Amino acid sequence: MGKIKKIGVLTSGGDAPGMNAAIRAVTRTAIYNGLEVIGIRHGYLGMINANFKPLQAHSVSDTIQRGGTILKTARCEEFRKPEGRKKAYENLRAAEIDGVVVIGGDGSFKGANIFNEEYDIPFVGVPGTIDNDIFGTDYTIGYDTALNTVVQCVDKIRDTASALNRMFFVEVMGAESGHIALYSGIATGAEAIIMPEIKGNARDIRKMLETGNKRKKSSNIIIVAEGDEAGGALAIAERLKPELQDYEIRVSILGHLQRGGSPSALDRVNASRLGNAAVEALLDGQQSVMVGLQNNEIVLVPFRKAVKQHKGLNQHLVDIIDVLNI
Numbered sequence: 001m002g003k004i005k006k007i008g009v010l011t012s013g014g015d016a017p018g019m020n021a022a023i024r025a026v027t028r029t030a031i032y033n034g035l036e037v038i039g040i041r042h043g044y045l046g047m048i049n050a051n052f053k054p055l056q057a058h059s060v061s062d063t064i065q066r067g068g069t070i071l072k073t074a075r076c077e078e079f080r081k082p083e084g085r086k087k088a089y090e091n092l093r094a095a096e097i098d099g100v101v102v103i104g105g106d107g108s109f110k111g112a113n114i115f116n117e118e119y120d121i122p123f124v125g126v127p128g129t130i131d132n133d134i135f136g137t138d139y140t141i142g143y144d145t146a147l148n149t150v151v152q153c154v155d156k157i158r159d160t161a162s163a164l165n166r167m168f169f170v171e172v173m174g175a176e177s178g179h180i181a182l183y184s185g186i187a188t189g190a191e192a193i194i195m196p197e198i199k200g201n202a203r204d205i206r207k208m209l210e211t212g213n214k215r216k217k218s219s220n221i222i223i224v225a226e227g228d229e230a231g232g233a234l235a236i237a238e239r240l241k242p243e244l245q246d247y248e249i250r251v252s253i254l255g256h257l258q259r260g261g262s263p264s265a266l267d268r269v270n271a272s273r274l275g276n277a278a279v280e281a282l283l284d285g286q287q288s289v290m291v292g293l294q295n296n297e298i299v300l301v302p303f304r305k306a307v308k309q310h311k312g313l314n315q316h317l318v319d320i321i322d323v324l325n326i
C-alpha cells in the first residue's frame with residue numbers, strides 16, 4: 001500500500017454514546033493531516049452497498065454531545081460471507097478509500113480482522129460498546145455513560161424499594177460479560193450482583209442476603225447481568241421466590257435506555273483520544289489493530305488478541321462486594 005490519502009469511517013454493531021465524538025475526532029484528525037474522509041453509513045452494510053458520504057470538518061459540528069451515531073450502524077450478516085467482503089473491497093477500491101477506521105465492538109473487529117487477512121486495505125479499530133468487554137482496553141466508548149445511566153435508574157428504584165420494604169431484581173445489559181453489573185452494583189451499594197463470570201452466584205442469594213437480613217435492611221437490590229447462566233432477572237426471581245418468601249419481590253429490566261443519551265465527559269474525552277489515535281495509526285502504516293487505553297495511555301492491540309481473549313472482571317471490585325455489604 002502507498003501513502004494514505006483518503007480514509008473511510010464507520011460505526012458498527014450496537015450503538016454507544018460517544019461514537020459521534022469518535023467520528024468527529026477521526027474526521028478532524030484526518031482533515032488536519034490533509035486526508036479526505038468518507039463516512040460509510042450503516043456499518044459494513046454501507047461498504048457492501050457503497051453507501052458513502054464525504055465528510056468535512058463542519059459535517060461533525062455539534063455532534064460531540066449527541067448519543068447514537070450520525071453514520072447509523074448495523075449488525076451485518078453479509079459481511080460474514082466472502083462474497084460480502086469481496087463486494088465491500090471492490091466498493092472501497094472504486095471510491096479510492098485506502099484505509100478504514102471501524103468504531104465498534106467484538107463482532108465488528110472479528111469482521112475487520114478477517115477482511116485484513118484477505119485484502120490489502122488497512123483497517124484500524126476504535127472500541128465502542130457499552131459492554132466494556134473488549135480485551136486490551138481498560139474502557140470502551142459508551143461504557144461510562146451507560147454506567148451512569150444505570151446508576152441513576154437504580155438510585156430511583158432504591159427510593160421506591162425502601163419506601164415499601166421491597167426486593168428488586170434489576171437486569172442490566174452487558175451481553176456475555178458482567179462489567180456493567182459489577183460497576184453499577186458497587187456504585188449503587190447493591191446487596192448482591194449476579195454475573196456470568198462468577199459461576200453459581202444466583203443460587204447463593206439467600207446466603208448473600210443473610211447479613212443484610214440480620215440488619216433488617218429496608219430494601220434489597222440485586223443487580224443481574226443479562227448474560228448470566230442462570231437466565232435474566234425475571235427467570236432468576238421466579239426461581240428464587242420459594243426461598244425468599246419473606247421478601248416482597250419486584251423485577252425491573254432496564255433494557256435499551258442504557259444505550260442512549262448524551263455521552264459523559266469521560267466518554268467524550270476517551271472517544272476524542274481514540275479517534276485521533278486511530279488515524280495516526282493508519283498514517284503510521286498500522287493495520288489489523290485496535291487502539292485502546294491502558295493505564296490512561298494509548299496502546300495498539302492486534303485485532304486477533306482483542307477478539308480472542310476474554311477481559312476478566314476487576315478482582316478487587318469482586319472482593320469488596322461482600323465487605324461493603326455488611
Ligand code: F6P
Binds near residue numbers: 173226
Ligand atoms: O453490545 C451492546 C448491547 O447493548 C448488549 O449489551 C446487548 O446484549 C445487545 O447489545 C442488545 O442488542 P440489540 O440492540 O440488537 O437488542
